Amino acid sequence: MSQTIQHIVKSDNLLISEPNKFQAEQLRSEEMIINVxxxxxxxxxVLRLEVISDGExxxxVVPHLGYLHRCFEKHAExxxxxxxIPFVDRMDYMAAMNSEHVWVMGVERMLGIDKDIPKRVEYIRVLVAELNRIASHFVAIGTYALDIGAYTPFLWLMRDREHIQRLLEWICGARMLYNxxxxxxxxxxxxxxxxDRCRDFIKYLKPKLLELQQLVIDNKIFVQRTANVGVLPxxxxxxxxxxxxxLRGSGLRWDLRRVxxxxVYPELDFEIPVGKGEMGILGDCWDRNNVRVLECYESLKIVEQCLEQLQGKYVRTREFDPQALVPKKIRPKSxxxxxxxxxxxxxxxxxxKTDPAGKSDTPFRVKARACxxxxxxxxxxxxxxxxxxxxIAVIGSLDLVMGEVDR
Known part of the structure; x- marks a missing residue:
């Protein structure tokens, strides 16, 4: 300790002699730049964060993007x-079925054939999209637990996600980029x-979701690491x-499936979970993760209802052609x-923005609004x-996929 220090009193700051006072204040407020x-x-x-910190x-925080630029819009043009569609898969590669669904709906509405899509096709689309939603949330929650120091939940969720991956692979032959x-x-x-195999999976998964709630979401250590952290008003x-x-973790019941x-979402019964600030302040990291777990329950309800329709009213027939409405050249009007x-x-x-002359089967302009x-x-x-x-807890709670950010 320097001999110039005269005395120390019990207070928020050290009282030191004038020669070292200015130097001490400089050290106390010196900022560092840390790259994460x-x-x-x-x-x-591949996200780079330039973090400006004062001590701890x-x-x-300044996010730097562009390390995974996929040129999606220019590919689409x-x-x-x-x-x-294969390029759409590569945006949010954790939920490619959902991305395909949106792209296809847009083109069908431009062609004016959206009302003619067979109901069996619509129920299958929703079925696979909701299975993929659960798989995406499992990755989000599992890697989040890994980020904050828990290894076991990650392994358990990857195990359960594997069942969904095998179901989707059985449908189309791919495990991640489905087309x-x-x-x-x-x-x-x-x-x-x-x-029938999908019903067996639902029976298997329901008790596993309860385990997930107990092992992770309601865990005392998890609550301490996430409650009152990263509060988003x-x-x-x-x-x-x-x-x-x-957004829903901050309390707003906004879901485009309902809005x-x-x-066929209007024909299905499901709830929209929102954050309620049960463990801390509304809109914190805990609320966002809890919403994802609750959404898995709701997606299972949707899958069950789709299976009832597919095995009841809209069964498979030999006359069913899954591509009957597609023209040879897809040329929407201007x-x-x-x-x-x-x-x-x-x-x-x-x-x-379609071809101004309405004669091209490639779009004139495409822009993706990435969540x-x-x-x-x-x-x-x-x-x-x-x-x-x-x-790190805040980043993980946002559930980012950089393929969608950089497009």
Whole structure:
């Protein structure tokens, strides 16, 4: 200890002599720049965060993007509408079925055939989209638990997600990038016996979701790490364009499956879970994760109802052609059109500007409205003033997929 220190009193600050007082104040407020990523596992992809910190306290966070630029929009502008579906898969690769569903709905509405899609096709689309939603949430919750130090939940959720992956692989032959939902229909009908195996999976998963609630969400350590952390006020969430579980975790019951009532969702019975601030302040990391778990229950209810329809009223027939409505050349009329749907992470939208002459089967302009991009934009707002250790918890609670952010 320096001999110039005269005395120490019990207070918030050290009282030191004048020669060292200025130097001590400088050290006390000196800021550091810390790079998190772009290869850090907790950034859930190639995201680089430039963190400005004062000791352990975050002063500001600056996200840097572009490490996984997929050129989706330019790909879409150079290919026919139906050949773009594999590129749609590669945006949010955790919930590719949901992305395909939105893209296909947009093209079908531009062609004016959306009302002619067979009900069996619509129920199959919703069935696979909800299975994929559960699989996406399992990755979000499992990797989140891994981020904050729990290894077992990750292994359990990957085990249960594997059952969904095998079901989807049975349908289309792919485990992640499906190319299954096609314009005017589907790649092919469900395999024989799929509905019965799917029912067996539902029976298996229901008690596992209860285990997940007890092991992770209600765990005392998990609550301490997530409650009152990364609080996102509802007004801020709306102003930044947040959607999905990030928005609903702040208390707003906004879900496009109910708001826009697309496909067969109006015929299905399910609830929209929202955050209630049960363990801390409304809109914290705990609320966002709890909403995802509750949504898995609701998605299972939707899957059960789809199976009832597919095995009851809309059974498979030999006359069923999953691609009967598709014209050989997909050439929508000249228009500007926007379509949106509820992906696993929020509102996914596509803006189309078709060929002004109406003679081309490739769009003139395409723009994707990625939910992960908007959810990421709120990160600096809810991280300022938090501890550096809590930044990882905040990032994971947003459930980012960088393929969708960079497009």
């Amino acid at each position: 990523g772009p290869q850090h596992p907790s950034t859930h992809g 306290t975050i002063v500001d 150079s290919l026919p509408y139906n050949q773009t 299954y939902i096609w314009i005017g229909g589907l790649y092919y009908d469900l395999p024989v016996g799929f509905e 509802l007004a801020v969430a709306v102003n930044y364009g947040c959607t999905g579980p990030v 826009d009532n697309y496909s 228009m500007e059109f926007y379509i949106r749907g509820e992906s696993a992470k929020g509102e996914l939208g596509f803006f189309f 992960s991009f908007h959810n990421l934009s709120v990160l600096p707002e809810i991280s300022r003033g938090a501890l550096l250790a809590d930044l």
